[in-house]
Amino acid sequence: MEKGAAIVTGGGTGLGLAISRELGRRGYPVVIASRKQEHLDAAARTLTGEGIQVLTAVCDVRDREQVKAAVDAAENRFGRVALLVNNAAGNFVVKAEELSPKGWEAVRGIVLDGTWHFSQEVGKRWIAQGQPGSILNIIATYAWTGAAGVVHSVSAKAGVLAMTRSLAMEWGKFGIRVNALAPGIMVTEDAAKNLGYADPAVQALLAKKVPLRRLASTEEVAFLACDLVTDRHPYVTGDCWTVDGGLWLEGFPNLRRFVDGELGE
Numbered sequence: 376m377e378k379g380a381a382i383v384t385g386g387g388t389g390l391g392l393a394i395s396r397e398l399g400r401r402g403y404p405v406v407i408a409s410r411k412q413e414h415l416d417a418a419a420r421t422l423t424g425e426g427i428q429v430l431t432a433v434c435d436v437r438d439r440e441q442v443k444a445a446v447d448a449a450e451n452r453f454g455r456v457a458l459l460v461n462n463a464a465g466n467f468v469v470k471a472e473e474l475s476p477k478g479w480e481a482v483r484g485i486v487l488d489g490t491w492h493f494s495q496e497v498g499k500r501w502i503a504q505g506q507p508g509s510i511l512n513i514i515a516t517y518a519w520t521g522a523a524g525v526v527h528s529v530s531a532k533a534g535v536l537a538m539t540r541s542l543a544m545e546w547g548k549f550g551i552r553v554n555a556l557a558p559g560i561m562v563t564e565d566a567a568k569n570l571g572y573a574d575p576a577v578q579a580l581l582a583k584k585v586p587l588r589r590l591a592s593t594e595e596v597a598f599l600a601c602d603l604v605t606d607r608h609p610y611v612t613g614d615c616w617t618v619d620g621g622l623w624l625e626g627f628p629n630l631r632r633f634v635d636g637e638l639g640e
């Protein structure tokens with residue numbers, strides 16, 4: 376029987392693209408949803424070339440109507456949505472005392488509101504259809520440790536972790552699993568640029584802070600993400616798995632120091 380589709384927000388770049396590829400390899404048609412047509416088109420070309428069924432949906436996760444339209448398009452094309460990966464994010468390093476209201480709003484809107492919009496949209500459909508489903512929310516270990524320099528993202532990711540546990544409790548009886556995954560530091564284009572570690576020398580310093588002495592690859596994070604969101608672990612819900620080489624045990628690096636050029640040995 377044909378598998379239902381997997382929606383991956385931010386599926387055109389970085390970790391989202393790696394997750395889309397791995398889900399495609401595991402037989403799921405994928406729906407990649409984000410703001411920029413050029414990100415989606417480039418990713419769709421690559422994935423299609425690898426034999427993966429792809430639908431693109433231009434969608435700002437902050438906009439409920441665009442989210443609804445993306446889920447409609449997924450159902451129209453593939454019949455049913457089986458999986459949702461809330462991976463889209465926005466982030467930049469900023470001194471908390473200098474963060475503007477719109478800067479706070481942008482990051483909270485993408486991370487917390489966006490995750491909620493997609494989760495509620497697919498969740499209510501699964502419940503009405505009497506279908507099981509699985510949601511995976513990509514967070515970061517600073518959701519529970521805190522971190523300097525990214526108070527907007529930390530706060531939003533912590534909200535997503537609380538949302539994950541709450542929805543798992545509320546929707547478990549409908550056969551809907553909801554989990555989170557906290558990756559370590561990955562060198563993806565926008566993250567490295569916005570968070571101040573595009574320079575390989577800074578990456579090398581960061582890697583020294585990781586117990587496993589290297590940064591994470593999107594592929595290894597994607598593999599675990601797909602294990603968790605698909606039916607490989609059907610009794611896991613409301614949990615957060617960490618794949619960060621042990622970094623959080625050492626403490627999340629102070630991101631303000633990157634931009635201030637103070638990251639020492």
Ligand SMILES: CCC/C=C/C(=O)SCCNC(=O)CCNC(=O)[C@H](O)C(C)(C)COP(=O)([O-])OP(=O)([O-])OC[C@H]1O[C@@H](n2cnc3c(N)ncnc32)[C@H](O)[C@@H]1OP(=O)([O-])[O-]
Pocket residue numbers: 464465466467468469475476477478479481482515528560561565566569570
């Ligand atoms: C390794 C750690 C873990 C990593 C986790 C990740 O999530 S990595 C994921 C990394 N990937 C991504 O982040 C990918 C997507 N990222 C993006 O699209 C943008 O970076 C975005 C998040 C700002 C949202 O864009 P948008 O079009 O919605 O927003 P906009 O351009 O209209 O700005 C809104 C407000 O924010 C302000 N502001 C912006 N930058 C800075 C700054 N550097 N400094 C200070 N402020 C800044 C800007 O000035 C404005 O406020 P104002 O002046 O009106 O009061």
Ligand SMILES: NC(=O)C1=CN([C@@H]2O[C@H](COP(=O)(O)OP(=O)(O)OC[C@H]3O[C@@H](n4cnc5c(N)ncnc54)[C@H](OP(=O)(O)O)[C@@H]3O)[C@@H](O)[C@H]2O)C=CC1
Pocket residue numbers: 384385386387388389390391408409410411412414415434435436437461462463464465485489513514515516557558559560561562563564565566567
């Ligand atoms: N990189 C890292 O070290 C870490 C990353 N993470 C998390 O991993 C996930 C992936 O990050 P990563 O791959 O590194 O970064 P990317 O910047 O590559 O991914 C973010 C994605 O979100 C999409 N996006 C941004 N804003 C919106 C919006 N308003 N609506 C819809 N889509 C949007 C972007 O696409 P578009 O521009 O087309 O909208 C992009 O594809 C994020 O949740 C991030 O917080 C967690 C820990 C560490």
